Amino acid sequence: MNGIESGSMIDGFIESEVAAGPRSLSEVQQGVMKRAEETQQQIADLFSVQIDVVSKAEEWKEGLSYDPSIQIDAIAESDSAAGMHNLQTRVTTLDTGALETDRDEDYWKRVETHEGVHETQHVAVAQGAVVDGEEDILLPLVEWHAITESGQPDSDLTPEYVSHRQKGDEIAGLIGADTIKTALREGNILGLQEKIAIARLREQLGLPADQEFVIAA
Numbered sequence: 283m284n285g286i287e288s289g290s291m292i293d294g295f296i297e298s299e300v301a302a303g304p305r306s307l308s309e310v311q312q313g314v315m316k317r318a319e320e321t322q323q324q325i326a327d328l329f330s331v332q333i334d335v336v337s338k339a340e341e342w343k344e345g346l347s348y349d350p351s352i353q354i355d356a357i358a359e360s361d362s363a364a365g366m367h368n369l370q371t372r373v374t375t376l377d378t379g380a381l382e383t384d385r386d387e388d389y390w391k392r393v394e395t396h397e398g399v400h401e402t403q404h405v406a407v408a409q410g411a412v413v414d415g416e417e418d419i420l421l422p423l424v425e426w427h428a429i430t431e432s433g434q435p436d437s438d439l440t441p442e443y444v445s446h447r448q449k450g451d452e453i454a455g456l457i458g459a460d461t462i463k464t465a466l467r468e469g470n471i472l473g474l475q476e477k478i479a480i481a482r483l484r485e486q487l488g489l490p491a492d493q494e495f496v497i498a499a
């Protein structure tokens with residue numbers, strides 16, 4: 283049996299492992315190893331042929347460098363997402379594509395890094411208040427932050443996420459990238475909305491960035 287067939291067999295084991303619902307990476311790895319051992323034994327018993335599926339599965343397992351507690355689920359189908367972080371449950375999920383034998387490793391590491399930005403830096407944001415009626419900035423900015431920190435090129439992104447990235451770049455041009463990142467970490471979205479509103483007003487009025495002015499209540 284050649285390597286390509288062993289590889290697609292491993293992809294089948296991965297699919298079977300997550301078919302019943304989300305599992306941690308280490309659970310999927312253990313399950314795939316068990317299936318590989320059983321399959322190798324069955325084929326040896328039935329056909330008296332030795333195949334190398336166990337060593338291929340070991341090679342696959344060693345090649346995965348994600349956090350072992352990360353959750354694996356078929357979210358590309360259900361949510362059209364490669365990765366997700368739930369700020370309420372604090373669970374990060376990667377699509378099963380992250381484990382496939384012919385995966386693009388750099389792409390999936392960027393997805394993992396992106397979700398890690400949400401996980402470590404947007405906790406306060408999830409609890410923060412937002413002013414209704416103001417420009418919708420929260421989703422574009424948290425996505426812009428995760429996209430820029432993980433170095434995802436537009437080719438990694440859906441059109442919706444490209445527009446989040448563009449909006450974030452535009453706002454960063456107005457008030458500075460560090461101002462946005464600090465406000466997201468602190469969960470101070472009200473302050474951020476105010477800064478953006480003032481910067482937009484300043485732009486409309488043609489006032490230089492260093493000229494002070496006060497908005498009368």
Ligand SMILES: [Zn+2]
Nearest residue numbers: 396400425428
């Ligand atoms: Zn995101």
